[in-house]
Amino acid sequence: MKYDVVLIGGGLSSLVCGISLQRTGKRCLMVSGGQNALHFSSGAFGLLGFRPDGSAVERPLEELDKLPANHPYRKVGAAKMHEYVNRVKPFFASCGVMLDGDPERNSWRLTPTGTVRPSWLAMSDVTLYEDSVVSIGRKALIANIAGYLDFNTAFLAEGLEKAGVTCRLEAVALPEFERLRTSASEMRSVNIARVMDHDQVWKKFVEQVCVLLRDEDVVVLPEVFGLQDEHVLEQIRECIPARVVFVGTMAPSVPGIRCQSALKTAFEQAGGEFLMGDEVISSEMDGERVLSVRTANLGDTVLEADHFVLATGGFFGRGLQATAEAVSEPVFGLDVDAPEERTQWYNPDFFAPQPYTRFGVHTSENLRAMKAGKEMENVYVIGSELGGADALCEGSGAGIAVMTGFKAAEMING
Amino acid sequence: MxxxxxxxxxxxxxxxxxxxxxxxxxxxxxxxxxxxxxxxxxxxxxxxxxxxxxxxxxxxxxxxxxxxxxxxxxxxxxxxxxxGHQKPNLRDMILASTDLMGVMARPVAPVVNAVAGSKAGKWAMDTFLGVDQHRTFPKYQFKGFVGWFKREMEASQASYPRQIAFFHGCSTEYQHPEVGKAFVQVMNALGFGVQLLDEECCGVAMISNAMWKQAKQHARHNVAAFEKAVDAGLPVVTTASTCTFTMRDEYPHILGVDNAKVRSSIVLVEKFIHDLVDKGKVKLVFRKDYKARMAYHIPCHMEKLGWSIFTKNLLQMIPGADLTVLGSGCCGIAGTYGFKKENYAYSQAIGQPVFDEIARVNPEFVVSECDTCKWQIEMSTGYAVKNPILILSEALDLEATAKANCVNG
Structure with a gap:
């Protein structure tokens, strides 16, 4: 089978790149080895939240030239970064995902530990604050669903109290959720969200919250609403006479799944083909060109393409593999930016920045992969498969995915 | 590990x-x-x-x-x-023994169909066996596929330049012989002679109903038959997605029956034809007067096989086909699962989003490679469900296709 572009990986970067390409007339096929890291999303995207010294960034675009030369943003380039940041909200809106926030200036959001963290753009679940010393509120009612353990209200309250917010914890018990408790292990965000998706259930829950509400000016709820339809979030905010703040739960992430589903649908509606639960197992190359790949499921059916995009997601997505001897890229055997000496891969202090988080495929300045020291002509690397960034410490994971996804699409379109 | x-x-x-x-x-x-x-x-x-x-x-x-x-x-x-300590009860054994039931029901098919379709029959099955009375049973056919093939087609098959082995499965034999007939017609038009295998039920329902010993026997029997065919240079082509998936993956993974020599040769007809067209080895000539609005329900095991892309591509080759691919979702039947009284309500609840979407799309018919999906969707929505090979046989100009592939019919 012949395509214009085969994208390997089905997460945020691949979907952004694939939708962009498919909408500009390229025939795309996406191969995804299962679901992706959007399922761990907080509901907010980060572009660049922190400097290496840990201080918070206010305007990410002003920090670009301070980043190391091999950072993905340096490869995208300052001019393109300025252009792309303003393209993100309309792009996601066209896929049915409404994002809040100023694309050129960071805001703040409340985390599950009751602290605030810089955020760039966020889905409708997340409340963005303009500054860090914020007025989250005076008094907060933290309302959980009885029996739900993946939303740690005590943690949240502890953090909020430190910031001067008086907290009261309540759990709402509804008969609709009692059946979920039959299997305690299944009292999970998505299972709750599926029940909450029924209008009469979330309305009943909200009614109960309103009954519990005394003089609090903030109500904190877990992100378990609007799995199918994000408009429910707005309706909930309207129903409760206090400021409603949704906070992330343990995985899987309800806003993340909603976003993934919307992007996959947008890709398929544009005509893209998505192979879920499959993986590339071999490739045919001619010099610095990849001619075709084969997948585990399709067997002897060969997938040819003019361009290949590698978005396999680093260690977590199995896009990088480490043995006791070496770090490698399993799909094409590309060069990896990682020291040879194993002791330099990690820092024995668990909470210190870890060198391995910066490992990734070595690329040229224009995101083309390097193999045996030579630049591949038609293989582009995007998202967390790229080296040079510590997405966790920087708060840059989603930003890198989206920016490099746009960039690779533009490179391919020429 | x-x-x-x-x-x-x-x-x-x-x-x-x-x-x-x-x-x-x-x-x-x-x-x-x-x-x-x-x-x-x-x-x-x-x-x-x-x-x-x-x-x-x-x-x-x-x-x-x-x-x-x-x-x-x-x-x-x-x-x-x-x-597990689960022992299949009489109901489970009846539901799981799809081939044995077919053999027994065939000679008295009209009676069996009438009883299974009657209120009294449904009540009796519900009360005494635990087969839910809301369930519509697929009708047994008086005349099966194999009989038809031997009577009318077998003699001419050797004349085709290329040969394949056909695993028809239970439902083609006992309930939907038209699928097998369509398969033979299309393969012949493409220049392939069809040979039958000494096949037994793939055993998937036995796996579901904890009839492990019988499932393994079936698996060993089928793998031996496939090895014979593959040794003779014949790929094993199928029309049912779940049988295919079971024989490729469940045999080694669950039953521990080694199929390594034949696994890659067991292939659904949609992939088989698609790859031939893709490589330019066969040509498809479609009828100019064929027009249909269809909705493709991808069975769960097609999702697992990852082969829906072949069916989609093939159907999209039909000039008169207006194809909607339905959102990925389980119809809820899962073989014998939804037939059981204790699962019926869950089964219908699982399938509801699929039924709702079909109603919204309102196609002329639904497409699916899986016969139990077919039974479930037909019963729950009223829309007819067709196997893709049936659609191909209707959409292809079989004579012109035979000519284009240099077949002298």
Whole structure:
């Protein structure tokens, strides 16, 4: 089978790149080895939240030239970064995902530990604050669903109290959720969200919250609403006479799944083909060109393409593999930016920045992969498969995915 | 370490988000708990085995969603086999013995159909057997596929330049011989002679109903028959997605029957034809007057095989086909699962989003490679469901196709 572009990986970067390409007339096929890291999303995207010294960034675009030369943003380039940041909200809106926030200036959001963290753009679940010393509120009612353990209200309250917010914890018990408790292990965000998706259930829950509400000016709820339809979030905010703040739960992430589903649908509606639960197992190359790949499921059916995009997601997505001897890229055997000496891969202090988080495929300045020291002509690397960034410490994971996804699409379109 | 890679599980719970059973049945512990989490305990002590694992439909959606490559449903069903005490009752044995029931029902098909379709018959099956009375049974055919093939087609097959072996499966033989007939017509037009195999039921329903011994016997029998065919240079071509998936993957993964020599030769007809067209080895000539608005329901096991792309591409080659691909969802039947009284309500609840979408799309008919999906969707929506090979046989100008492939009919 012949395509214009085969994208390997089905997460945020691949979907952004694939939708962009498919909408500009390229025939795309996406191969995804299962679901992706959007399922761990907080509901907010980060572009660049922190400097290496840990201080918070206010305007990410002003920090670009301070980043190391091999950072993905340096490869995208300052001019393109300025252009792309303003393209993100309309792009996601066209896929049915409404994002809040100023694309050129960071805001703040409340985390599950009751602290605030810089955020760039966020889905409708997340409340963005303009500054860090914020007025989250005076008094907060933290309302959980009885029996739900993946939303740690005590943690949240502890953090909020430190910031001067008086907290009261309540759990709402509804008969609709009692059946979920039959299997305690299944009292999970998505299972709750599926029940909450029924209008009469979330309305009943909200009614109960309103009954519990005394003089609090903030109500904190877990992100378990609007799995199918994000408009429910707005309706909930309207129903409760206090400021409603949704906070992330343990995985899987309800806003993340909603976003993934919307992007996959947008890709398929544009005509893209998505192979879920499959993986590339071999490739045919001619010099610095990849001619075709084969997948585990399709067997002897060969997938040819003019361009290949590698978005396999680093260690977590199995896009990088480490043995006791070496770090490698399993799909094409590309060069990896990682020291040879194993002791330099990690820092024995668990909470210190870890060198391995910066490992990734070595690329040229224009995101083309390097193999045996030579630049591949038609293989582009995007998202967390790229080296040079510590997405966790920087708060840059989603930003890198989206920016490099746009960039690779533009490179391919020429 | 373990074949099913349970130690690769990172506890992300993504599988649970895509499990259709968890969404409706609180008794089911969910794929993560039933699979890798439970396995950790079970290998220490079989006491930790939970009989509620039987609620797993084996749809494999957890495995398709898993980012870590864990064979979750394989872990669950291997555990059922290894530690389970579930013994199939009479109802389970009847439901699972699809071929035996076919053989017995055929001579008296009109009577069986009338009884199974009557209120009294349904009440009796519900009351005495535990087969839900709301369920519509597929009709047994008086005349099967194999009889027709031997009478009318077998003699001419050797004249075709290329040959394939056809695994027709139980429902083609006993309920839907038209699928087999369409298969033979299309393959002949493409220049392939069809040979039958000494086949037995693939055994998938036996796996679901804990008839492990019988399932293994069937698996061994079929693999031996396939080895013979493959040694003779014949690929084993099929029309049913679940049989195909079972024979390729469940034989080695769950039953421990080695099919390594034949696995890659067992192929659904949609992939088989698609790859031939793709390589320019056959030509399809379609009728100019064929027009149909169809909606493709991708069966769970097609999702797991990853082969819906072939069916989509083939159907899109038909100039008069207006194809809608339905959203990915389980219809809820899962073979014999939805026939059981205790599962009926769950089964219909699982399938409801699929039924709703079909009603919204309102096609002339639905397309599906799976016959139990067909029964479920026809019963629950009233829309007819056709196997893609049937659609191809209707849309192709068979004579012109034969000519284009230099077949002298």
């Amino acid at each position: 373990n074949d099913h890679k349970f130690e690769q599980c990172i506890k992300c719970t993504i599988c649970t988000a895509y499990c259709p059973v968890v969404a409706v049945n609180p008794l089911y512990p969910g794929p993560k708990q039933a699979g890798p989490d439970g396995e950790r305990f079970r290998i220490k002590n079989k006491f930790f085995f939970d009989e509620n694992l039987k609620y797993c439909m084996n749809c494999k959606r957890c495995e398709v969603a898993c980012p870590s490559g864990v064979n979750i449903a394989d872990i669950i069903h291997s555990a059922r086999m290894r530690y």
